């Protein structure tokens with residue numbers, strides 16, 4: 001375990017790797033024991049590197065976002081928890097197009113859409129999760145949902161960029 005921690009620190013920076021981190025600090029319900037290793041990647045390259053290291057060393061890994069849909073058991077999580085949240089949350093608006101990193105909060109993206117007069121994402125403004133969590137959980141509210149389409153997302157497992165058109169709004 002010590003060796004893999006050093007490898008991770010070298011790959012994504014010392015400040016982004018924590019050993020024995022209480023998951024109660026990262027779940028909305030404030031429950032859960034320690035994760036063996038907790039990492040907070042800051043870039044696409046960081047995320048790919050962590051996954052490559054985990055796979056090469058046969059270390060289990062689990063991705064989380066804002067932890068709003070997680071109940072973690074008292075004895076924690078073995079392996080690496082990859083938190084994709086604040087450090088990977090850029091939002092860029094270009095005309096009718098919003099590009100987000102998957103750690104951005106739905107509420108922040110909804111606010112950004114409103115500020116730029118883009119409609120269709122209002123349903124997400126009160127859901128306390130990240131874009132990545134919403135795609136995974138098919139989050140929805142008030143009759144709107146992730147199933148209606150997202151912008152694009154990056155498939156870290158296959159290194160593929162996937163474009164999804166938002167169907168009935170100003171998003172393209």
Ligand SMILES: Cc1cc2nc3c(=O)[nH]c(=O)nc-3n(C[C@H](O)[C@H](O)[C@H](O)COP(=O)(O)OP(=O)(O)OC[C@H]3O[C@@H](n4cnc5c(N)ncnc54)[C@H](O)[C@@H]3O)c2cc1C
Nearest residue numbers: 063064065066067068069129130132133134136137139140
């Ligand atoms: C008070 C409250 C209100 C809620 N209201 C709603 C609601 O109105 N509608 C609704 O649909 N849900 C609601 N939820 C549930 C929750 O907010 C959603 O499921 C949300 O989409 C979870 O996002 P998260 O970032 O917190 O994901 P997490 O809880 O961290 O993770 C949830 C799942 O997504 C996966 N995941 C997270 N990020 C990524 C990523 N980047 N890549 C791959 N997988 C990822 C995790 O592995 C996990 O399986 C609510 C929860 C709370 C606590």
